[in-house]
Amino acid sequence: MEALDQGADIFGIDISPEMINILKDKLPEKEYYRIQIQDICTFNLERKFDLIIAPFRVFMHLLTVDEQLKALDTVFEHLNPGGNFIFDLFIPNLKMLHEGLNHVKDFDGEYEPGKKLIRYTSMHADLVNQISHITFKLVWDEDSIEKTEEWKTDLRFFFRYEIEHLVAQSKLKLVDIFGDFEEGELNKNSKEFIVICEKQD
Ligand SMILES: C[S@@+](CC[C@H](N)C(=O)[O-])C[C@H]1O[C@@H](n2cnc3c(N)ncnc32)[C@H](O)[C@@H]1O
Numbered sequence: 519m520e521a522l523d524q525g526a527d528i529f530g531i532d533i534s535p536e537m538i539n540i541l542k543d544k545l546p547e548k549e550y551y552r553i554q555i556q557d558i559c560t561f562n563l564e565r566k567f568d569l570i571i572a573p574f575r576v577f578m579h580l581l582t583v584d585e586q587l588k589a590l591d592t593v594f595e596h597l598n599p600g601g602n603f604i605f606d607l608f609i610p611n612l613k614m615l616h617e618g619l620n621h622v623k624d625f626d627g628e629y630e631p632g633k634k635l636i637r638y639t640s641m642h643a644d645l646v647n648q649i650s651h652i653t654f655k656l657v658w659d660e661d662s663i664e665k666t667e668e669w670k671t672d673l674r675f676f677f678r679y680e681i682e683h684l685v686a687q688s689k690l691k692l693v694d695i696f697g698d699f700e701e702g703e704l705n706k707n708s709k710e711f712i713v714i715c716e717k718q719d
Contacts, residue, residue, distance in 0.1 A: 519546055529563055531556040559588040566598045572605040573578040578673040581649060583684070584617045586674075589714070590688035597717040602689060606699075610675045616652065634659045648675050678704070681713055690715040 521528050522545075532538050538646070545553070548637040558572065559580070568595050580586045582591070593603045594637050597630045618641055625637035655668045676684075678695065685692040693716045697708030 522549060528552065529565075529567075531558065531561050531563070533557050559585050559592060559650075561592055561701040563596060563633065566596055566601070568598050568601045570596060570601070570603045572603075575608065576605060577605045578607055578675065579671070581672060581674045584670075587688055590685065590690055594713075594717055599717055599719050601717050602693070603715040603717075605713050607676050607681070607713065608613065609708055609711055610677065614641075615645065615675070618642040621655070629658060643675075649673070650675060676701055678711065681711060685713070685715055689717075691718045 532541070532553075533555065535555055538553055541553055542550060554561075556562070558576065563696050572589075572593075577586070580589055590603070597603065608675065619639050620637045623636060624639050625635065628641060629635040634657075636657045638657075640653045640655075641650050643650045643657060650673045652671050652673060654671075655666065656663060656669070657666050658667075681695065683690060693714040695704055696702060696712040696714070697704035698710055699712060701712075702708070
């Protein structure tokens with residue numbers, strides 16, 4: 519909404535109807551035409567953009583090379599010449615991937631004033647296929663009752679030169695990989711890959 523208020527002609531997709539509904543709740547009805555349930559590998563918005571972003575690890579949900587290349591090339595088709603595609607991935611923590619996580623409390627706070635929310639994370643990694651199998655257990659207060667729900671997701675983790683080779687196989691050109699959201703250089707302390715690609719003429 520902030521971006522729209524500042525004049526950005528911005529559109530959004532997500533494969534999950536639930537996520538699209540959360541986004542809709544933040545928008546006035548007249549802006550609903552800007553958001554659609556679509557897969558990043560196959561989307562078609564019938565318009566082109568100067569900038570496309572896949573924030574907060576969307577790309578890590580693409581488990582196969584085929585899906586990853588389809589996504590890069592579908593993004594390419596939606597960019598104007600000189601346009602950028604930016605996405606983020608976490609840098610694999612080898613110790614954590616090797617040891618896994620067993621019911622680690624990684625959030626203990628409130629989702630609204632006075633309403634508790636706790637998150638426990640379990641993870642085991644398939645090191646050969648570079649996939650983390652993750653289970654989140656959420657515990658929260660709702661109408662003075664404690665509720666619990668489990669949610670599972672698989673995330674594909676990437677290494678630096680894999681990203682370089684992957685983008686090189688696509689129609690996009692790799693411009694840079696930063697180590698944080700402030701365009702800091704990639705170094706041994708970095709936690710994120712911020713991948714900047716461009717549609718070059
Ligand atoms: C961690 S969430 C980030 C959501 C949002 N980009 C944000 O910053 O709040 C990752 C999102 O990727 C979406 N996703 C996973 N696979 C996708 C696909 N193939 N196409 C489009 N979205 C996908 C999930 O539904 C999920 O909403």
